[in-house]
Amino acid sequence: MILSVDSTRALPVYEQVRDQIRRMVSTGTLAPGARLPTIRQLAADLGLAKGTIERAYELLESDRLIERRGRNGTVVADRPDVPTASAVRELGDAAERLVVVARQVGADEEAVVAALRQAWATL
């Protein structure tokens, strides 16, 4: 599991870290209960300030993707059986963005659903 960041990109580095870990969790590359490195270690490995990794972990915690367990470190959270209200809202926002992109490129509903199924099967 390689994590890569580029400080010259427009996207803030903490967002890059958050996106990649979120992707690893959602695809199952990081299983529930898997331990994540400490903030100090990951910051040192990536050559970043500790605050940057701390910000990424805070966002992941607010997304309920990770849990901090004091001395036991940071672990990937269990997936909830029923999506939370905020998760449903986030899903709705993502769907709206998908529809906007589909209309911009001239794709119809069937093409969008096909693309969605393909992505679902791939990830």
Added chain:
Amino acid sequence: MRQSSDSSHGSVWDSVWPRLTHPAARAAIAGIVFLSLAVVARSGGDGGGRTPLEIVLLLAILGVVVLGLIGIALTLAGFDADAGEIADRLADDPIQRRLLTRWLERARWARFVGGLSGCIVWALGFQTNFDLLVCGSVGICVAAVLAESHHLRRPNGPRAARLEVRTVAGYLAVGDRRWMVAVAGSAGVVVVVGLVLGASQSSISWAIAALVTIGLVHLAQRRVASRGRPAVNESLRRADDLARSLAIGRGLARPATYAGLAMLARSLFELRSVLAAGPFLGIVAWFCGAGLWWRNRRLGLGHLADEPPQVAYA
């Protein structure tokens, strides 16, 4: 016959000469000469009333000690003579060997300088308050921590790292961890017993010093475990893991243990006024410390087959 004798003599000299001319060996010999002169100067200050026989005996003992120390120093100074050979036993490919050889040279040189500095400090007049094992082992501890205090520079632009969890426990053998915990626990017990029984301040101070030493070295171990490592290939990763394991176990845990035992021994000796068994326990602790130092005197690399470096991720 003569030819074979000459060639064998020549081969011994060929192996000794590069070690004698190496800067480490020169520093070692200079340090030992300095140490010997310091001891002679100190003993001469109050030795005006010695008989000729006593002086001859003193010189003979001093000569044996100096010869022994030079032998130890040359063995230690020969660190780079067999670093490559040891790395060969640990590593699978040339890149790993090169990295481990560099680490061994650095770690063993630091230990040598630290230990010798401790001995010089002891010889310069601290014999009454410290013993040689305390001074030497503290010197080794300080040098080992300093040798592991380096870190990588932060590059600009793209960078990558593995999402892996490295902990001290993953690199430290169970035996080494138990020794550290046992010494720290014993020192804690001595502090409590000393306070309850009203022991001397120096006794409690020595026990606290043992606790502080173990604590500081544990912090250094955590730094080594979490020291930055960018995403590298498997070969370099393996070599880096081996170097970390050697540093955390043989490089830091064992010196902290024998330094802690030496301080604990001093503490127990000082307890004699309130605890009759104190001196006996102190002697046991001192010999445990000295034995551990002896076993680990060359980073314990003679026991690699019995105690291979441990590498495990959480």
